[in-house]
Every structure is written in structure tokens, then in C-alpha cells.
Amino acid sequence: MPVRPALPADAAELAEIHVRTWQAAYAGLIPQDYLNSLEPAQREPGWRRWLSELRPPHAILVWAPSDPAGTASPAGSGLAGFITVAASRDPEPAARGIGEVYAIYVRDAHWGSGAGRELMAAGLRSLAASGFTEATLWVLASNVRARRFYEAAGWVPDGAAKVDSSRGFPLEEIRYRRSGFAAHGAVDADLLG
Template sequence: MRIRPATIADAAVLADVHVRTWQATYRGFVPDGYLRSLDPVRWRPFWQDRLRRPEEGTATLALVPDAGDRPVGFVSFGPSRDDAADVAAGEIFAIYVLPEHWGTGGGRMLMAAALTALADAGFGRATLWVLDGNARARRFYEAGGWRPDGLTKRDESRGFPLDEVRYVLDLR
């Protein structure tokens, strides 16, 4: 596996990774009907826009197999979007790897690359938000040194509640 910057040509594949990973990861946490309604074609404009015109300081890296160039995962990151974070904080916005590639080390590679980029950009710490009940993700983050800092939030933007916990990591 290797890491490279995501390009506009990756938009359709990243939309597929995004949707398929959501469907696998969040089964049991969000309504099945919502998961079934997720459509990579509807996510393509989001990814096309994000990759064509990234917000200042943000980036998306793709995880690709050694024998190919079709991404099987991605990480997006940049300055923290969280009102409760200080200006020295970067944020991991999303990290997703297709379920058939879980346990291969790709997620760790993506995280390491993103954290290096955030530290190189001058951020002293990083934050991320994780679904409170997502034990698999929480174990992954905690194995990498991340710790919950006590902040929580409820996201009801999709018509059902998602309780999230903020994790932090010192980059110094």
C-alpha cells in the first residue's frame, strides 16, 4: 500500500469508498433505511468540489494498493473546524478504508501521513470526532495515542441523533 494526494480523477472512487465504508461501519448505529439510501453517485459532486477547490490548508490523501492506482481508502484533514479548539489545532475530518482492507495497516499509514502533514504545517495538536458507540474506531485511535478530552456533541443533521466524542493528540 502507498499514500498519494487525492486528485479530481479520484472523486467517483472516493465517493464509493465513503458510502461503502459508512454502510459497513455505521450499521446498528444509524437507521438501515438511511444506510440503504446512501448513493455514491450523489456523493460525487461533494468529492469533485472538495478535490477541485479544497478549503485553505485542507488536504485529502488516498490509500492505493501497490499494484494499482484506484484508492481503497482516504483521509481528509486541515485546520480544526471546531469552535472549541484553539488555533494551534489541526483536525482529522474523515478517515475511511474499505472493509475488505481493514486490518492491513492502511488506516495506520493514512493516519501517520495526515499527522505528519499537520505537524509540518505547524499544528501542535490534532483533534477528531468519533461516534461514541464505535468501539472499533475508538480502539484504533487509542492504539495510536489519541485520548478523549471530555467534549461531546450530538449531530442531528441527518434526522436522527449521532452522539460523538472528541479525541485529541499532541503532535509535538
């Protein structure tokens, strides 16, 4: 499997994936001038810090296409995407003990390749290994493509919604939830395609 833990040497490439995927996936969904203003160099210091401070249950996993021997490519050699998971950031008491998929991004050239499914499966395995049996994620309500992906992977909207205005414009988000993925420490592969 070409999924491996992210390394500090991946910071620049993670920043590139993060920015370029936002620009591709959110075109038409959030203001274009904001998307145009995003630069990987602005995000790289944050990625370096996150990677150096990473502690369980927080995990950042990358999809690194396999070399001919079937092993994941080393740092700095062409990552296709990433997932980051940890304990839920939601403030309500009911969120305690629940994991969260903070982010999952795959370069648009790899959409439909299975990279997203592999990353999601690896992220859920990481959450299960940390003892979580339930997880949530937040998605733009208008991001139909992402919502289809999550629903195909067994996620369901749980009725929670919020508006994030931290970027100077409102982003309406809805929360998805998934449980049962940690039964016997495994992820139900049938649900992940």
C-alpha cells in the same frame, strides 16, 4: 508507501469508499434505512468540488495499494481508503491553531491491513507540515471499533461531546485529541503501530 494526495480523477472512487464504508462501519449504529439510502453518485459532485478547491492546510490523502515497483497506484485504479485533515472546525477559541482529522475511511476488505495506520501517519505528517502540534477528531460514541483504533494510535478522549441531528436522527459524538506528533516534524511511528 502507498499513500498519495487525492486527485480530481479520484472523486468517483472516494464517493464509493465514503458510502460503502459508512454502510459497513455504521451498521447497527445508525438507522439502517438511512444507510440504505446512501448512493455514491449523490456524493461524487461534492468530492469533485472539494478536490478542486483544496488548499493547505486542507489535505485529502488516499491509500492506493502499491504496484510491483512499489509506487502508489494512479488515480482510478483501486483505492483502499482516504483521510482528510485540516484546521479544526470546532468553534471555541481554544480550537484555533489545532488541526483536525475530518474523516478517515478504509474499505472493509482492507480493515486490519495497516492501511488505516498508514493513512493516519500520513495525515498527521500533513498536519505537522502545516505547523499543527495538536489535533482532534470526532467519533460516534458507540463506534467501539474506531475508538479502539484511535486509542491504539495515541488518541485520547478529551471530555468534549456533542449531538449531531443534521441527518434527522441524533448521533452522539465524542472528541479525541492527540498532541506531540509534530516533534521534529515527524510522527511517532511506535504509537501508530
